[in-house]
Amino acid sequence: ILNVEQSPQSLHVQEGDSTNFTCSFPSSNFYALHWYRWETAKSPEALFVMTLNGDEKKKGRISATLNTKEGYSYLYIKGSQPEDSATYLCALGRDMRFGAGTRLTVKP
Amino acid sequence: NAGVTQTPKFQVLKTGQSMTLQCAQDMNHEYMSWYRQDPGMGLRLIHYSVGAGITDQGEVPNGYNVSRSTTEDFPLRLLSAAPSQTSVYFCASHKGQGRNTIYFGEGSWLTVV
Numbered sequence: 395i396l397n398v399e400q401s402p403q404s405l406h407v408q409e410g411d412s413t414n415f416t417c418s419f420p421s422s423n424f425y426a427l428h429w430y431r432w433e434t435a436k437s438p439e440a441l442f443v444m445t446l447n448g449d450e451k452k453k454g455r456i457s458a459t460l461n462t463k464e465g466y467s468y469l470y471i472k473g474s475q476p477e478d479s480a481t482y483l484c485a486l487g488r489d490m491r492f493g494a495g496t497r498l499t500v501k502p
Numbered sequence: 503n504a505g506v507t508q509t510p511k512f513q514v515l516k517t518g519q520s521m522t523l524q525c526a527q528d529m530n531h532e533y534m535s536w537y538r539q540d541p542g543m544g545l546r547l548i549h550y551s552v553g554a555g556i557t558d559q560g561e562v563p564n565g566y567n568v569s570r571s572t573t574e575d576f577p578l579r580l581l582s583a584a585p586s587q588t589s590v591y592f593c594a595s596h597k598g599q600g601r602n603t604i605y606f607g608e609g610s611w612l613t614v615v
Binding site: 403437490493 | 519533535537542543544545546547550560561565592594596599601602603606607608609
């Protein structure tokens with residue numbers, strides 16, 4: 395069983411703040427890491443799929459980095475907006491096991 | 503563009519009843535999965551399938567059965583519903599072993615009383 399850990403569990407920031415959170419995973423036998431954005435009552439929305447050590451991906455104000463040797467990925471949001479409020483999930487492995495997520499709340 | 507379709511969207515069951523959550527995808531994806539979402543626990547994998555005729559258990563399989571008779575369909579059966587199975591259920595599919603985007607259904611809200 396792969397242990398995918400996400401921290402922090404929740405985060406409250408002010409509009410305009412930049413923020414980041416972490417997905418940690420066992421570094422052995424790495425295959426791929428996914429980031430998803432999930433709003434309550436909606437389906438999770440794909441953000442990034444990362445496969446190589448050192449990968450950096452960007453989508454608008456959201457970016458992610460990957461370190462497979464030490465077993466972590468960071469998700470960054472620059473200039474947070476209220477519409478960024480959601481739970482951010484990472485998933486790992488061939489059978490797509492998810493972490494518990496980081497719940498982000500952006501206050502206007 | 504149907505993508506992943508799951509039904510029903512809402513269901514209330516009595517303890518001990520059985521039911522089937524339906525899931526269908528039209529993208530010819532080999533991989534299909536069922537997850538449940540509980541507060542503070544993210545998405546937990548119930549069962550998954552890597553192709554027609556092949557299924558395997560995930561993290562929380564007890565109380566659920568699946569089958570994969572076709573590439574398109576992957577129903578989830580609750581054999582004897584329990585209050586602990588009150589949750590939101592998501593069906594998902596993806597191509598390949600895990601380097602491709604996962605596509606999710608819209609979720610099924612199940613309450614067991």
